[in-house]
Amino acid sequence: MHPLKKLFDHARTYRRDAWLATLYSSLNKLFDVLPEVLIGVAVDVVVSRQDSFLARLGVVEVSSQLAWLGVLTVLIWAGESLFQYLYSVAWRDLAQNLQHRLRLEAYAHVQRLELSWFENRSSGNLLSVMNDDINQMERFLNTGANAIIQIVMSSLLIAAVFFALAPKLALISLLPVPLILWGTFWFQRRLAPRYAEVREAAGRINGRLNNNLYGIATIKSYAAEDFEAAHVAAASTEYVRTNAAAIRLSSAITPVIRMAILAGFVVTLVYGGWMALHGEIAVGSYSVLVYLTQRLLWPFTGLAEIADLYQRSMASIERVLNLIQTPIGIPYAGAALARDAVAGEVVFRNVDFSYDGQRPTLSAIDLTLPAGRTIGFVGSTGSGKSTLIKLLLRFYVPGAGRVEIDGRDIGGLDLQDLRRAIGYVPQEPFLTDGSVAENIAYGMPHATPAQIEAAARAAEAHDFIAALPRGYATPVGERGQKLSGGQRQRIALARAILKDPPILILDEATSAVDNETEAAIQRSLARVAQGRTTLVIAHRLSTVRHADAIHVLEHGQVVESGTHDQLLAHGGAYAGLWRLQTGEVG
Structure with a gap:
């Protein structure tokens, strides 16, 4: 035509x-x-x-x-x-x-x-x-x-x-x-x-x-x-x-x-x-x-x-x-998912996935992540940790198997309802070229100044925000370039806290921050994780040390699962990573 x-x-x-x-x-x-x-x-x-x-x-x-x-x-x-x-x-x-x-x-x-x-x-x-x-x-x-x-x-x-x-x-x-x-x-x-x-x-x-x-x-x-x-x-x-x-x-x-x-x-x-x-x-x-x-x-x-x-x-x-006219590969329409009714149990049932259709990224993943618990994922780069999260957010679709929330296949859910039920803090958070307040309230346009400040306090971001030239009205610059990496992370965490989702995901949120910022994020995480399913992907094992369960991935498969103490006692891959990072066991 x-x-x-x-x-x-x-x-x-x-x-x-x-x-x-x-x-x-x-x-x-x-x-x-x-x-x-x-x-x-x-x-x-x-x-x-x-x-x-x-x-x-x-x-x-x-x-x-x-x-x-x-x-x-x-x-x-x-x-x-x-x-x-x-x-x-x-x-x-x-x-x-x-x-x-x-x-x-x-x-x-x-x-x-x-x-x-x-x-x-x-x-x-x-x-x-x-x-x-x-x-x-x-x-x-x-x-x-x-x-x-x-x-x-x-x-x-x-x-x-x-x-x-x-x-x-x-x-x-x-x-x-x-x-x-x-x-x-x-x-x-x-x-x-x-x-x-x-x-x-x-x-x-x-x-x-x-x-x-x-x-x-x-x-x-x-x-x-x-x-x-x-x-x-x-x-x-x-x-x-x-x-x-x-x-x-x-x-x-x-x-x-x-x-x-x-x-x-x-x-x-x-x-x-x-x-x-x-x-x-x-x-x-x-x-x-x-x-x-x-x-x-x-x-x-x-x-x-x-x-x-x-x-x-x-x-x-x-x-x-x-x-x-490019076809949309992952349809948005589906069954409604009321966020307030989400308990937060996440299940990966025999999930396989490959980015290129040839080399497997995930193979036969069977995991049940109980509602209201904090779950850690660790493993070497390329082991498949972040891919699990991307499948949960339906950025990608499994090649085989299914992902469920509260027993419902997420492939049949309304895509935006699904994502509204999940708070996501990526390794490199996206900040708009607006004010600090606008970035914390991103996706929540009706949030009040009091709610924004409460979320910032929960993320231990209020003190550095208050010290900025215009406080919460301070422009962050394109992609947040006027702020440090740790400040951007804490604003991203405040954004997720304000959203108050039943499922919270932190994808390498502490990998590029200093020890003080990591400690602040861990304190915030301990508070906001109460009553919600929290999935934490980390290279620093100290970030997930107190998680209710930790899963170790290698080459797209779960090779170990347990608490921090259980995995150290097991003496496997996790214990080896711990010794490498700390020089001690326990």
């Missing part, structure tokens, strides 16, 4: 606006053509006087004919100006509304896609689609759509006048028009794949820039500025190369069209003049035809620019709609 048709099939709400804008453009072009007709009528009045066209309509006096010409001229120019204003507003409003809707729709859809979809996607390329490509579509609707409609209307209206005044001349003079249109479409078909490459190249540049800006501290610390500048230069060079190939082809359109225009104009000028000299058409009609030929054919020189804008826009529209 053509991208433009796909766009308006997708955005049916705006069909009426599109048709109204098209009507205004068409009426504007009608009034735009009429002044040339009036010139011919004026010449006819001066030459033929009482035998003129207006005289045959009943306006005999020459002075009256001229007065009527003046009145008609004012009306026609007023009509042209009115409809120019109306189509300008209509097309721009349509462009703004449509780009606004598409951007929100694309972003909302992307948020609902599963995490595995993002693994093979560049965030910079996604930004390019949701911003640059949608802006490209907006530019086309602002100017290009009206230009195409007016060229079509010019062709139809002027062809009608030609055939009414001089059918034989019309057949010859208008012969270049279908050739021009055919040539334009021929060029367009060849431009389409080139502009698809241009948009992909632009996405790669965005991806590189986004990645580098995110990691600017690492780039500076490794003195890798020149190295990364070379990467950006390579991506930019590729964009220039693909764009240049498209430009060379699109630039060839105008010279070809000019030759066709020249042929049509010469025929009208020479052959039409011969017909006027031999009395086959009136002098006024000849004047009309000469002016109309210029008015019809000259705008075709702009077809190159319009075709260029059109093809760029079609490539962008295709990318945006393909993104919006």
